[in-house]
Amino acid sequence: MADFSLAELESIIHQRAHSGDPDSWTAKLFAKGMDKAAQKLGEEAVETVIAAIRADKKALVSESADLVYHWLVVLGMAGVPLDDVLKELEARTGRSGIAEKASRPKG
Numbered sequence: 726m727a728d729f730s731l732a733e734l735e736s737i738i739h740q741r742a743h744s745g746d747p748d749s750w751t752a753k754l755f756a757k758g759m760d761k762a763a764q765k766l767g768e769e770a771v772e773t774v775i776a777a778i779r780a781d782k783k784a785l786v787s788e789s790a791d792l793v794y795h796w797l798v799v800l801g802m803a804g805v806p807l808d809d810v811l812k813e814l815e816a817r818t819g820r821s822g823i824a825e826k827a828s829r830p831k832g
């Protein structure tokens with residue numbers, strides 16, 4: 726099991742986003758804005774699909790890492806916390822109160 730979490734990567738991205746470090750890819754993406762970040766996310770998604778179709782496990786791991794990193798950049802840029810996505814996934818399992826609340830009639 727890796728000693729690393731998506732929450733840690735989200736935190737690193739948050740720190741690097743406005744670091745002003747000219748060597749930081751994260752800072753470059755944040756400076757370029759959502760169009761560029763979303764484009765990179767799409768490219769990494771396509772590269773992940775290609776790796777999967779080729780049954781190239783090594784490439785699938787590498788492209789998945791690129792994909793998840795760029796996905797977190799896009800979430801960060803949009804101001805959507807990773808936790809919101811995790812809560813949505815949790816609700817879909819039926820484990821959390823969110824699913825119950827969402828399906829409850831208003832009023």
Ligand SMILES: N=c1c2ncn([C@@H]3O[C@H](COP(=O)(O)OP(=O)(O)OP(=O)(O)O)[C@@H](O)[C@H]3O)c2ncn1[C@@H]1O[C@H](COP(=O)(O)O)[C@@H](O)[C@H]1O
Nearest residue numbers: 734737738741746748749750751752765768790791794795
């Ligand atoms: N996980 C990543 C990560 N995955 C991919 N990338 C970068 O994403 C970029 C784009 O990937 P591509 O394969 O498309 O590379 P490219 O062909 O050179 O890109 P373009 O020609 O399209 O510009 C590359 O420069 C990769 O280095 C990442 N950059 C950063 N991180 C994480 O973010 C942290 C902070 O990084 P910096 O912001 O660079 O300090 C790092 O320590 C890592 O933990």
